[in-house]
Amino acid sequence: MTAMRVDAKVVMLGKESVGKTSLVERYVHHRFLVGPYQNTIGAAFVAKPIQVGEKVVTLGIWDTAGSERYEAMSRIYYRGARAAVVCYDMTDSSSFQRARFWVKELQNCEEHCKIYLCGTKSDLIEGDRSLRQIDYHDAQDFAEEIGAQHFETSSKTGKNVGESDLNSSTDLTTFTQFSVITSTGVDLGQKKDSYFYSCCHNN
Amino acid sequence: MSQRTERRGIHVDQSDLLCKKGCGYYGNTAWQGLCSKCWREEYQRVRQKQIQDDWALAEKLQREEEAAYASSHGVQTQSHGPFSKFEEKKTNEKTRKVTTVKKFFSPSSRTPPKKETQDSKTPSPSISRHASFDTDQVSKDFVEFLKNLQKPGREIHKQCRAFLVNMSSKKDISAEELSECVQDFYQNMVDRLMTHFKGSSESVEQVMDQVEKYIMTRLYKSVFCPETTDDEKKDLATQKRIRALHWVTIQMLCVSMDEEIPEVSENVVKAITDIIEMDSKRVPRDKLACITRCSKHIFSAIKITKNEPASADDFLPALIYIVLKANPPRLQSNIQYITRFCNPSRLMTGEDGYYFTNLCCAAAFIEKLDAQSLNLSPEEFERYMSGQASPRFNSSEGDWTSSGAASESTSINPVLVQLNQNLELLSSLSSRQERLVEAAHSLQADLLSWTESVKKEVNDILEKYPLEIQTCSVSAIDANNVDNENLPPPLTPQVFAG
Numbered sequence: 001m002t003a004m005r006v007d008a009k010v011v012m013l014g015k016e017s018v019g020k021t022s023l024v025e026r027y028v029h030h031r032f033l034v035g036p037y038q039n040t041i042g043a044a045f046v047a048k049p050i051q052v053g054e055k056v057v058t059l060g061i062w063d064t065a066g067s068e069r070y071e072a073m074s075r076i077y078y079r080g081a082r083a084a085v086v087c088y089d090m091t092d093s094s095s096f097q098r099a100r101f102w103v104k105e106l107q108n109c110e111e112h113c114k115i116y117l118c119g120t121k122s123d124l125i126e127g128d129r130s131l132r133q134i135d136y137h138d139a140q141d142f143a144e145e146i147g148a149q150h151f152e153t154s155s156k157t158g159k160n161v162g163e164s165d166l167n168s169s170t171d172l173t174t175f176t177q178f179s180v181i182t183s184t185g186v187d188l189g190q191k192k193d194s195y196f197y198s199c200c201h202n203n
Numbered sequence: 204m205s206q207r208t209e210r211r212g213i214h215v216d217q218s219d220l221l222c223k224k225g226c227g228y229y230g231n232t233a234w235q236g237l238c239s240k241c242w243r244e245e246y247q248r249v250r251q252k253q254i255q256d257d258w259a260l261a262e263k264l265q266r267e268e269e270a271a272y273a274s275s276h277g278v279q280t281q282s283h284g285p286f287s288k289f290e291e292k293k294t295n296e297k298t299r300k301v302t303t304v305k306k307f308f309s310p311s312s313r314t315p316p317k318k319e320t321q322d323s324k325t326p327s328p329s330i331s332r333h334a335s336f337d338t339d340q341v342s343k344d345f346v347e348f349l350k351n352l353q354k355p356g357r358e359i360h361k362q363c364r365a366f367l368v369n370m371s372s373k374k375d376i377s378a379e380e381l382s383e384c385v386q387d388f389y390q391n392m393v394d395r396l397m398t399h400f401k402g403s404s405e406s407v408e409q410v411m412d413q414v415e416k417y418i419m420t421r422l423y424k425s426v427f428c429p430e431t432t433d434d435e436k437k438d439l440a441t442q443k444r445i446r447a448l449h450w451v452t453i454q455m456l457c458v459s460m461d462e463e464i465p466e467v468s469e470n471v472v473k474a475i476t477d478i479i480e481m482d483s484k485r486v487p488r489d490k491l492a493c494i495t496r497c498s499k500h501i502f503s504a505i506k507i508t509k510n511e512p513a514s515a516d517d518f519l520p521a522l523i524y525i526v527l528k529a530n531p532p533r534l535q536s537n538i539q540y541i542t543r544f545c546n547p548s549r550l551m552t553g554e555d556g557y558y559f560t561n562l563c564c565a566a567a568f569i570e571k572l573d574a575q576s577l578n579l580s581p582e583e584f585e586r587y588m589s590g591q592a593s594p595r596f597n598s599s600e601g602d603w604t605s606s607g608a609a610s611e612s613t614s615i616n617p618v619l620v621q622l623n624q625n626l627e628l629l630s631s632l633s634s635r636q637e638r639l640v641e642a643a644h645s646l647q648a649d650l651l652s653w654t655e656s657v658k659k660e661v662n663d664i665l666e667k668y669p670l671e672i673q674t675c676s677v678s679a680i681d682a683n684n685v686d687n688e689n690l691p692p693p694l695t696p697q698v699f700a701g
Contacts, residue, residue, distance in 0.1 A: 006553045012515075021514035044502075044515040045557040062557055063515035065564075067457075069576040070519060073564040 006047055006060035011078045011113075013102045014087030015095040016066040019120040023087065023153065024061055066098075074102065075109055083114040090119040090152065093133040103146050115148040123154040337485075338420055345417040352410070355399055362392070363414060367421050378432045382543035385418070385426075389546055408548070415546050416486045423485040426544065428536040437535040444569060445530045450587045450594055455577040456520045460501075461508045470507070474500035475529040482532040487545035490537060491555040498558040501525060515561075523565045538563060593617055 012020040024046055044063045049056050064070075064077045078084055084106055088099040099117065106113055119139060125132045136152065143150035222230040222238035234242035345363075349356030366388050373384070392414055396407040428434045453460065462468045477497035484490045501521045505513035513521075526534070541559060568576070574584035586592040593616060 006556075009556075016516055021516070025512075044513065044518045045554050047554060060553060060557065062560075065515045065519040067516065070564065070568065072571060073567050076560055076563050076567065079560075 007057045008082040009060050009062060009080060010083045010085065011062045011064060011081040012085050012087065013064055013074065013078070013099075013106075014066050014085075014118075014120075015089070015092075015098040018066065018087045018089040018092070018095050020066065020085075020087050021063055023085070023118070023120060024063055027061075068098075071101075074105065078106060078110055078113065081110060081113050083116065084110075085116045085118050086148075087118045087120050088134065088139075089121055090134050091121055091124055091131045096134050096139070100142070103142075103148070107146065115146060117143045117146075117148045117150040119150075119152040121154055122152045126154075341417055341420040345413055348413050359392070359410065359414065363417055366418065370422060371425070375431070378426070378429050378434075378539070378543060381426050381429070385422070385544050386547065388418070389415070411546055411548075412488060415488060419486050419544055422544075427485075427540050428533065432539070434536040434539050438533045441534050441566065441570065442530060442532075445527055447588060448527055448569065448572065451524075451527055451577065452594055453524055455579070455594075456524050458520045458524045459509050459513075459517050460504050460521055460524070464507060466507050467504045470500045470504035471525065471528075474498075474504070474525045478525060478529045478531045481537055487541045488555075490541055491545065491559055494558045494562050495555050497525065498522065498561070519561055519564060519568075522561055523568055526562070526565045526569060534566060538566060 012024060014020045021044075027048070046061045046063075047058055048061060049058045062077060062081070064074065084102075086099045086102050086106075087095075089095040103115060103117070106115055117139065119134060119136075139152075140150050220229050222228050222241050223236040224238070224241040226238060226241055228238035228240065230236045230238050231242075235245075237245060346360065349360050352359070370381075370384065373381070389411065393407060393411060396410055397404075400406045428438070453462070460467055460471065462471060474497045477493050477500065481490045481493035481497075484493060498518070501518060502513050505517045505521055509517070531537070574581040577584065579587075583592075587594065
């Protein structure tokens with residue numbers, strides 16, 4: 001038994017350098033949640049056991065390559081995902097366009113997948129409001145339209161992130177992830193009788 | 204027995220019962236009138252001959268195929284290095300039998316030289332038996348494992364056997380249906396186990412791993428790359444495609460690996476070996492393990508280069524690069540096989556699943572790869588694909604970049620540059636050889652003059668100090684008393700008066 005048992009798949013989507021990896025890093029290194037800390041050589045796949053109610057659920061968090069050249073393949077990645085965190089950089093409007101693309105893809109191909117819209121690098125905006133390119137309400141409206149939850153987060157991206165920023169940002173990040181977790185936990189509960197997802201070999 | 208009793212009644216000449224070879228032991232009709240020992244020898248001989256004939260035939264076919272391939276593809280095969288030689292299977296139904304024979308011998312041509320140390324299994328005539336030995340071993344392990352489970356273990360074994368029998372009767376159904384059968388079986392088994400273990404998914408998974416191993420080892424031959432699918436065609440297409448893309452460099456893919464660092468290149472080699480090894484495994488889980496190992500090596504390579512953990516943005520391009528370099532045998536078949544027959548819980552969510560998904564992406568990317576995805580202009584891409592031009596390889600790729608030629612070679616084909624370099628090297632070698640011959644001649648002359656001089660010196664000395672042989676005087680019988688004079692005179696008898 002080399003591989004860790006994983007109960008739910010969470011896929012991270014977003015343009016290159018919006019901070020998907022940092023978000024995962026921030027989340028996994030955070031000691032707020034119980035469970036053993038798993039040391040990985042790469043941050044692309046992380047198995048994270050978390051406590052949901054009385055159960056321990058292991059999340060498999062899949063980082064994906066955000067470059068446009070791999071856009072055609074993104075479908076292969078989110079197949080069978082229980083939740084998707086679609087990230088965009090609040091200081092980069094093009095990344096929001098890409099986020100829209102992924103949301104559409106997800107809605108078309110993976111209807112059971114819960115979507116979480118996640119603005120990143122809020123610490124940059126807090127430092128300089130003129131950097132903001134995506135209005136909070138625009139994003140919020142979009143999230144409501146697609147029935148997704150929306151958060152603005154920050155993971156430590158630069159050295160000028162202060163201690164106080166760090167705290168609030170991790171709270172937000174944790175909050176995002178925790179909601180993901182809770183909902184997957186609930187979904188898992190419902191899906192208990194069918195151990196396997198049926199979507200594996202038919203696609 | 205009946206024959207024996209018959210014979211007992213009538214008289215049979217003793218010699219009729221003896222071994223035909225005349226070894227003195229009794230023969231047996233079942234062994235064509237030979238004794239057990241002679242029969243075994245005879246049987247081995249015939250078998251050995253058969254094996255040799257098969258081998259010769261397989262080799263001949265392989266040579267023909269290679270020759271045909273080389274003539275049609277010429278340049279590309281050469282430039283692609285050791286990984287391009289992967290056995291192409293014949294689509295032709297009639298040659299199927301020969302192909303299987305060939306498959307037994309093909310590992311030697313498929314495995315890259317780097318793998319030799321690891322893969323010490325030389326293609327032996329008994330390889331078909333070896334395969335069945337593997338299967339037997341797996342069955343034995345399986346039974347051993349199930350013993351620990353006692354009663355349910357027997358039940359599981361019964362079910363698996365029934366399933367295998369059932370599967371063997373299904374010959375002409377499509378791969379999708381086969382897959383469905385296997386997946387249904389997994390699902391049923393899991394349901395049963397879940398009730399038995401009262402929901403402990405850990406133990407269920409453990410049993411399922413064993414079940415998968417047993418079932419798939421048994422079914423492998425009939426369901427891997429079945430004739431009902433076009434997997435084989437896809438394999439060949441992918442393989443050709445990767446060969447045609449031999450010119451793709453690490454920079455074009457934006458891979459953050461620096462192969463000049465020894466540790467990195469070591470990891471790259473290991474990753475390539477692992478991905479190639481995947482084809483040799485039978486159980487889907489073992490194949491996945493190969494992919495995971497390969498991925499881990501890639502991660503270490505990136506980590507060493509970048510000095511920070513790799514993200515998916517680094518990993519996927521690197522994996523694509525590794526696949527392009529390795530050209531893993533039967534890539535599509537393997538992917539299909541894993542998708543169809545792997546225990547889905549593992550494939551869909553776990554770490555293995557993640558890497559497998561990345562491999563699928565890499566394969567899809569390579570299939571669809573165009574100028575845009577490499578940041579090239581369509582014209583450039585066309586020229587590279589047709590082999591008219593080749594991008595100048597970076598220094599890590601080889602020693603093409605010579606100081607003088609580099610500046611002007613941007614427009615020249617690097618093959619020409621290397622050709623020139625080789626010519627230079629040859630001419631320098633020939634001048635060195637001339638020098639060597641000259642030196643050898645002078646050495647010879649020196650040696651000759653040296654003997655002369657030694658002779659002369661010896662003669663001189665002999666002249667100077669001529670040898671005077673002093674003739675030895677004839678020695679008397681008491682000649683050894685040379686020191687007579689030094690001795691006191693012998694005692695003379697004295698007469699004492701009185």
